[in-house]
Amino acid sequence: MARPPQGPDYTKQEAVINWPEEVPPWTQPPSQPDPTYSRGLREADVGAAPGSEAAGGGPMTKLAQWLWGLALLGCTWAALATGALGLELPPSCREVLWPLPAYLLVAAGCYALGTVGYRVDTFHDCEDAARELQSQIREARADLARRGLRF
């Protein structure tokens, strides 16, 4: 069943009135510029993006999750910093806002170096385990030789 290509045909008024409820919008031919259709699609896309795995939607790769997150942060920052939202931020706020990405990058780098450094420093040296293993190896060799193993 195809939608009539022109405007409402008054000879079939009933069908025209009922039509939008009977047929879901996504079954409409895409050639029809329908504002509800395209808005619905965009909302569904955005809504599915951040937690699509948890929501049981299509799997999203880790790369895509990162890109989404960065895009979201980037857009927020750009909108605030350029004043695109029409918000009048106090000048002191703007001064902080402009170099914020650079600050965050440096902070992330420091966090990474600090964390890795701390973990390297606290990495356990299992001296005891090595000693225990050496004595068990001697024990094993003696026992296996007694059982007739030729090494």
Place this chain on the structure above:
Amino acid sequence: MASEEASGGSRRSRREPEGRVPRQDKYSVLLPTYNERENLPLIVWLLVRSFSESGINYEIIIIDDGSPDGTRDVAEQLERIYGSDTILLRPREKKLGLGTAYIHGMKHATGNYIIIMDADLSHHPKFIPEFIRKQKEGNFDIVSGTRYKGNGGVYGWDLKRKIISRGANFITQILLRPGASDLTGSFRLYRKEVLQKLIENCVSKGYVFQMEMIVRARQLNYTIGEVPISFVDRVYGESKLGGNEIVSFLKGLLTLFATT
């Protein structure tokens, strides 16, 4: 044997209705080997002792990939000493991948759990009872040994190796958020059907293979428990971490990052 007596006892003590649970848990250890003539008898001896002390039903499957150093001969001697129901030899003609070694070994495994470990003595069998306890505690699909948590650690690594290891682990955690702290380790316990499913889904090799197993496990919603282990780097034989390994690790990491 002591192990049989003890396992019979634990079966009675669980008081399960006759016939409803026909099979007791059995653990199949897969030992892929290549030139491990020195280490194989020792690891088998340690495994047998650890299992019999804790009364666990087990078998050891040795998958030797045609080692030229006579590993197979030693394995046959071990089979004679410990019996062919405890030591199963399932050799292959030549060196093939680790994933296929696991598939090959699993075909012959009669246990409902599979334990994977290195045969070079870097993984100590004393941790296996802890793995089993952990698995029962949380009814986990996978229990992974970890060098990076709790009392876990390493022996025989210099500062450079530690930095590379910690750095690689940090980047991996940030990028993949895998839900397990040690991705490149290979001392793990799996439910048999879970391991089968994971191997079907994994495509990579080497270090990345172990990493991909955990990442896929996450995707398939399997649960993962962790037990801290001490990793004693190869006592006999060479252990290398060259530039090639680092490059292939990074490639694998980025591939997983972009595709999972």
